[in-house]
Amino acid sequence: MSEQSYDAIIIGAGFGGSSCAGLLAKRGLKVLLLEKNAVAGGKALSLSKSGFTYTAWVVIGAPVQDNLYQVVLDDLGVADLATLIVPGQQGSIYRTPGDKFVRMPDAPSEQLDPTIIFDWLEIEEEKRASALQFMAEMTLMPPEKVAELSGTNFDSWLTAANLPTPLYAFLVSLCCDGMFMVPVDSLDAAEAISSLQAMFLRGGGVFCKGGFGRIAEAYCEGVRRHSGEVLMSTRVDEIIVEDGRVVGVATDKGRFEAPIVISNAGLQPTVLKLVGEQHFDEIYANYVRDLVPSYSLIGYRYFLDKPVTDAPFGVIFSNTSPWSLERFNEACAGKASREGVLYYEVPSNYDPDAAPEGKQMLMTGSFCPPDPELSKQELEAWAHAGEQTLFSAFPELESCIESKDFYSTRSVSNATRDAVLPGVGGETIGLGQIVGQCGEQKPSIQAPVRGLFYVGCDAGGTGVGTQQAIESGMNVADTVGRYHDDHQAS
Ligand SMILES: Cc1cc2nc3c(=O)[nH]c(=O)nc-3n(C[C@H](O)[C@H](O)[C@H](O)COP(=O)(O)OP(=O)(O)OC[C@H]3O[C@@H](n4cnc5c(N)ncnc54)[C@H](O)[C@@H]3O)c2cc1C
Secondary structure (H helix, E strand, O other), X not given: OOEEEOOEEEEOOOHHHHHHHHHHHHOOOOEEEEOOXXXXXXXXXXXXXXXXXXXXXXXXXXXXXXXXXXXXXXHHOOHHHOOEEOOOOOOOEEEOOOOOEEEOOOOOOOOOOHHHXXXXXXXXXXXXXXXXXXXXXXXXXXHHHHHHOOOOEHHHHHHHOOOOHHHHHHHHHHHHHHHHOOOOOOEEHHHHHHHHHHHHHHOOOEEEOOOOHHHHHHHHHHHXXXXXXXXXXXXXXXXXXXXXXXXXXEEOOEEEEOOOEEEOXXXXXXXXXXXXXXXXXXXXXXXXXXXXXXXXXXXXXXXEOXXXXXXXXXXXXXOOOOOOHHHHHHHHOOOOOOOOXXXXXXXXXXOHHHOOXXXXXXXXXXXXXXXXXXXXXXXXXXXXXXXXXXXXXXXOOHHHEEEEEEEOHHHHHHHOOOOOOOOOOOOOOOOXXXXXXXXXXXXXXXXOOEOEEEOOOOOOOOOOHHHHHHHHHHHHHHHHHHHHHHHHHX
């Protein structure tokens, strides 16, 4: 049994863990990064099959300009290992009340042009001036005003503005449903608005050649280039706590010592499983148990014998797509339609090496609950709703399918965090999106056990999933760097 000593151990090479580990190694800490999978990337890992390469499921990056993927690639000196791609034109489709599927017109710039959007959504002339004013005020709202809206749900804020229904559906389904994966009447308005501002002003739709996982793989190489160690295929079974402070971890490859452990394994699995709730007081353990995760995406990867679209990615939505908590709960109970927004991505339309010549792979994602133990019947019902939307929008697609792979909440949980509570574990993003878990109420990155920190989409960042995880990685690296310096000095 090996026993080695480090300044900091990071559990998990998702976007949060790998960026944090790289930045701490660059700062000079002796770092060990442990990842249970054979590849890095977690919820945005890359896969390949029969000449196709792709992120495991639909992952659309935003914002484009000044994105954090590139900031950390540059900072770690590994920009040579991952190439970002901005396809420009997207292929979002509005399903009109008359049941026509209308693709978003070409927009000349990366920034959102409201006139193009209003034409596409068939917004009546007389409603355009107030809609335009609303869009301008929201996009240019100063940060202190945005922060004041923390604690308000985004739906009540939008409803007060009395928007045309298609514009409401655009803001909720095309933009926020996918960014946050929570019902709009639970979504924190401040979190929503600051992310919409970033997307509208700095563009949406950035990808990575070879799939998003390449970025996390590059960050792992950044750890190595800065003299840190990375052990893949190494599962942490326990975070060892003695006298109220962490002293290391136990893994299937032996024990490793460190006075600092940073967990990217999810806040709930970290507290309730890896550390064990006996090391926390009851109030904190109950707080952790009651945190509400985002919903999940479910879908297919369709391997097609010929291309069916030139769109690199898109969102298919209608006026009835937006998910409220009530509609979602009713859909879960089989009392309301399971049809909502559908996301799709076609990697070879932004990365020519992503598919064999003349073929195409199109993948989809639509909402379902985060429960990794959903029954076969429930999975089929949710997947069927998404598939019906896809086949209606692309009627020729069904006849081009050579094969298809299904992914579910179980696939997401297996690739990322363990399920430690009933109904939880397959969440798409994490914990920090809803009213009561955002702004000042976002879970702290520092646990009430000395030397234990959380990184990733449960704490420490804001914005769209992958960006949020990296922002958390940067913030946690700063905090832990200072903690380490203080620890050394005392
Ligand atoms: C279907 C789907 C679609 C998505 N679409 C988008 C999108 O369009 N745009 C976007 O920006 N984001 C999207 N996301 C979200 C985004 O991928 C995540 O928010 C982000 O990647 C999460 O990063 P993270 O660092 O928080 O953790 P994770 O990605 O969860 O990484 C955690 C890592 O820890 C490892 N780990 C866990 N437990 C252990 C252990 N005990 N020992 C060792 N290692 C362990 C895991 O294997 C994993 O690699 C999507 C996610 C999914 C699932």
